[in-house]
Every structure is written in structure tokens, then in C-alpha cells.
Amino acid sequence: MQPETGAQPWWKTFLTPGWVIVAILIVLFSYFAFTLLAPWQLHKNEALVERNDHIKTAFEHDPVPIGEVVDKQGELSPGAEWTRITATGTYAQDSDVLLRLRPIDRTPSFQVLTPFHLDNGQSVLVNRGWVPAIGSTQVPDIDAPPTGEQTISGMMRVDEGVHPSAPLNDQGYTMVYSISPGQVGELTDTALASPYVQLLSDSPGVLTAIPLPMLETGNHLSYGLQWIAFGIMAPAGLIYFIWAETRERRRFKEEQAELLDAPSEPAEPVAPAPAAPAAPAAPAQARSRYGTQRRNPWAKSYEKEEER
16 A cells, blocks of 8 residues: 555654653753753852862861951952961951841851951951850840950851841841841941951951851762753653654554455355254233232132032
């Protein structure tokens, strides 16, 4: 049998709304998996690896003067975050700004940010540590920073950026929602360097030192690789289903063609089966005079009198 000249190409069978929508969704999913989701997790893993390396290196070397990592413009040298430093100067008095209710070890707390005037004429913001909140929202008594010239030690940290929520005055303190030296400098009328110092536990003026992060990277690498795998498997699955559907349609057409091409054979005459002997007719049962449901209570005595 010759193939139909008007048969449509195989790919046109997939130009249906269902197949088109599925294909578009899979393409979009793979695009975002490769360009957004996987890079997001991989970059987080790279940042954690870099942070851990800097912390390890910081404790493998002695602290350096702050002037070696912060230039005259108040900018931190590239890759110098988490470097241990020493700095000599004086604390600004009555200029504490609180980082509002950032948990430490799952405890609602306030972190105390105080400007520190260096002996070289620059000023830097110092995170003096944290105090637990009273009743989750109330500020406890906070020790004032020591007066006079002090030599502090800490780790350099970068600006977190300005939080969308505006600063507020509450309980006699100015409070912010992120550690941004530029923002704190405006609130305290102090020109501060771009990075800030996170005090270590043995430094003058420290309250309770901010704990160092755990040196681990979590599951970000595996999550990134999983998104890459999902981005590959999704279109691969679509290709497999298209192949399976095409194969099934081809097999169905071949079976139909074989049925149409098969020659028709004449049917052999079939001898009639011998008739079975008729069963004797069952004698008809006499119908009761009063039927089967209602019987005449005098019928039996009437029949007995006739027999006599």
C-alpha cells in the first residue's frame, strides 16, 4: 500500500496546545535553572568558602595596624574582610546607635555601634558587641565605652548597606536595621570609614563579643548542582516523551497498514449442526379455581361430596 500523499509531517502532530504549553514551561524552567537558581546557590557557596578562608588566615597571622588595610579614603583593601587589626584612638561618648533586634544564638538582642576616632585623624565605626533584650523588645542597661585613649582589637567587616526601613528613636536610643557606617555617620554627625570593626572578646569597650560564624558551607554546592541537573533533565524528559509518542504513532500506522493490506480469504461452508430432539412438552398445570394466592376454604369438602 502506498503512503498517503497528503499525510502531514510527524512534527505537526505536536503542534497542539498541550504539547506547546509543556514545551514553553520546560524551556522557561531550564532557563531560570541555569541563569538564576544554580548561580545563586553556587555564588553563595563561593562566598562562604572565601569567608572561611579569610577567617582561617586571620587567625594564622598576628593582627595588623588598621592603617594597613584601610586607605586614606576610608576604603577597605580588596580581600581584607575578616582581617584581625589593632587600632588606637578614643571612643565617641554618648553616640551609641543600636542595631535593632538582630538575634544572636536565637536570642533577641541589640548590637551596640559606637564611632571610634583613630589617632591618625580618621574615624571608624565599632561594633562593641550585643546585649540581650528584656522581654524581647526592651533595651537593658548598656555600659558606656571607656574614656581616654584605647587600643582595640577586632576584625574588619564590610558595609552591609542601608536597610529599607528608616532609623527610629526608641527608648532613648537611635536604632537602625543594618550596619552601614555611612548611615550611622549621618545619624551621629561623624565622617566614618566605609568598613567597620567587629570587636573581639579581649578588646576594651567590648560588651558580649559577636560570635564568629561556623566554618562550614552548608548544602549550597549540592543545591547548585541539583538545579543544573534539573535544567538538563527537564528538556531531556520532553525529548524522550516526544520520541516515545512518535514511535507509538508509527507503530499504530504500521499495524493499520498491515490490516488493510492483508488479503481477504473466503469463508469455508459450515455444516449445520444436527437438530436436537425436541423435549416432551410438560403437562400444563391445572389452574386453581381461585388462583394460587386465594384458595376457596370450602373447595375440599365440595370435592369430597362429588366423589361419593
